[in-house]
Amino acid sequence: MLELTPELKLNSDIPLYSQLYEYIKSSILKGELKAGERLPSIRYLAQYLKVSKNTVVTAYDQLLAEGYISSSDRSGIFVEKLQKEILDKTYAQSFPLIKVNKKSAVHDPNFDYRCGQIDVRNFSFSLWKKVLEQCISSDMSDLLTYGEHQGEIGLRAELAHYLFLSRGVKCSPEQIIIGAGTQQSLSMLCLALNDIGSYMAFEEPGYNGARQVFINNGFEVNPVPLEEDGININELKKSLSKIVYITPSHQFPCGMVMPVAKRLELLHWAASVNGYIIEDDYDGEFRYQGKPIPALQGLDTSGSVIYLGTFSKSLTPSIRISYMVLPERLLKIFKHRCGIYEQPVSRLEQKALQLFIDRGYWHRHIKKTRNIYKKKHDLLLDSITDIMGDAVEVIGKDAGLHILLRVKNDMNELQLIESAYRSGVSVSPTSQYWHNSNTISAPLIFLSFGGIELDNIRESIVRLKKCWLQ
Numbered sequence: 133m134l135e136l137t138p139e140l141k142l143n144s145d146i147p148l149y150s151q152l153y154e155y156i157k158s159s160i161l162k163g164e165l166k167a168g169e170r171l172p173s174i175r176y177l178a179q180y181l182k183v184s185k186n187t188v189v190t191a192y193d194q195l196l197a198e199g200y201i202s203s204s205d206r207s208g209i210f211v212e213k214l215q216k217e218i219l220d221k222t223y224a225q226s227f228p229l230i231k232v233n234k235k236s237a238v239h240d241p242n243f244d245y246r247c248g249q250i251d252v253r254n255f256s257f258s259l260w261k262k263v264l265e266q267c268i269s270s271d272m273s274d275l276l277t278y279g280e281h282q283g284e285i286g287l288r289a290e291l292a293h294y295l296f297l298s299r300g301v302k303c304s305p306e307q308i309i310i311g312a313g314t315q316q317s318l319s320m321l322c323l324a325l326n327d328i329g330s331y332m333a334f335e336e337p338g339y340n341g342a343r344q345v346f347i348n349n350g351f352e353v354n355p356v357p358l359e360e361d362g363i364n365i366n367e368l369k370k371s372l373s374k375i376v377y378i379t380p381s382h383q384f385p386c387g388m389v390m391p392v393a394k395r396l397e398l399l400h401w402a403a404s405v406n407g408y409i410i411e412d413d414y415d416g417e418f419r420y421q422g423k424p425i426p427a428l429q430g431l432d433t434s435g436s437v438i439y440l441g442t443f444s445k446s447l448t449p450s451i452r453i454s455y456m457v458l459p460e461r462l463l464k465i466f467k468h469r470c471g472i473y474e475q476p477v478s479r480l481e482q483k484a485l486q487l488f489i490d491r492g493y494w495h496r497h498i499k500k501t502r503n504i505y506k507k508k509h510d511l512l513l514d515s516i517t518d519i520m521g522d523a524v525e526v527i528g529k530d531a532g533l534h535i536l537l538r539v540k541n542d543m544n545e546l547q548l549i550e551s552a553y554r555s556g557v558s559v560s561p562t563s564q565y566w567h568n569s570n571t572i573s574a575p576l577i578f579l580s581f582g583g584i585e586l587d588n589i590r591e592s593i594v595r596l597k598k599c600w601l602q
């Protein structure tokens with residue numbers, strides 16, 4: 133068994149588990165810890181480092197979730213196999229300098245699990261009002277004129293800083309383009325991508341809102357099936373596509389996390405075909421086991437990743453602000469073709485958002501809502517286990533704002549949704565996420581737990597059991 137001797141700093145702002153996680157991760161990436169090597173047991177390492185068992189468990193959990201290690205109940209915890217030549221290249225790459233300037237027909241809204249809901253009760257109205265008011269003043273009269281094409285530089289600088297620290301994304305503010313929601317960002321992106329090829333590989337199932345944008349922009353979509361750990365790379369290689377759209381940190385809608393070995397393989401593929409990976413990190417802030425999973429973009433060394441994010445989950449969808457990070461080689465093409473387009477998002481709101489982030493309000497909001505969503509997530513899963521037991525299967529837990537349910541009865545998707553609705557519970561279908569819906573084996577129901585009140589979760593599951601299983 134290995135001895136690990138990280139230098140853990142007790143007085144640091146970085147939690148101990150995070151220091152331990154970083155130490156092991158970088159040892160694996162540098163090749164100091166080799167594939168197949170067995171890591172010390174949790175108890176042993178906790179005693180040896182004089183830290184709590186929780187510290188080691190949390191660090192190991194995060195490494196497991198990201199695919200750096202694997203565990204088996206009987207034989208222990210082992211370093212996973214990663215492609216050596218890609219690892220060397222990945223680790224050798226230095227970080228670029230970051231310049232930081234410093235209701236429809238819902239008859240019982242109490243039981244609303246429809247897609248896209250967030251917790252509106254805990255939105256910080258007073259803080260948002262404060263920053264907006266500050267922008268609507270004669271001191272800021274400059275904001276009444278046209279702004280920069282790529283979006284406010286102050287907001288982009290805040291984002292570059294946040295993305296590096298929280299999501300592991302390496303970029304300068306100049307690489308960021310602010311957009312009015314993911315679909316608008318993707319529509320612009322299509323203009324820059326259309327000579328890379330006319331095929332777009334796409335997760336099957338995947339986010340239909342993005343798929344339709346590609347179709348509308350003339351791409352032929354190649355649906356690529358998912359495996360347990362994300363898109364099937366062998367199938368991707370067989371397709372004619374040089375571009376792939378993926379959701380690696382929390383696959384939409386199935387919820388799996390793409391492990392690092394697969395991320396590296398995908399990057400290798402993109403570099404070998406001189407193509408692009410479009411990484412949609414739509415809800416990466418919300419992970420309830422360990423830390424959020426760092427973005428794939430941070431591992432890229434050949435300028436193959438286009439990174440997209442949105443404020444729709446982490447603040448509110450009504451703000452309609454998204455962002456896109458382009459690799460340098462694509463940025464040139466983008467500027468050439470799209471440089472003339474005016475920025476679609478209000479300057480006042482961009483500036484307000486910049487202040488909201490700069491003052492730490494957004495960070496506070498994410499921390500607060502992450503706790504709230506975790507409580508809802510945990511209670512929902514406990515209620516499902518207690519009340520429905522083995523009669524349903526839960527798919528895609530531990531992250532984001534939704535889970536999927538496979539209900540073990542004879543009802544089809546429409547029957548499941550209609551019977552739930554008659555019982556006062558609004559749930560959503562998932563068949564629209566398949567390009568070829570005839571390949572769906574059994575219906576899956578979408579439960580978005582962001583909006584429902586904590587106190588209503590148990591009752592809603594009791595109602596679902598009555599209408600689905602009795």
Ligand SMILES: Cc1ncc(COP(=O)(O)O)c(C=O)c1O
Binds near residue numbers: 379441
């Ligand atoms: C995969 C995915 N990407 C992005 C979004 C958000 O898009 P927007 O920024 O347009 O609100 C969603 C919303 O549900 C989504 O499921």
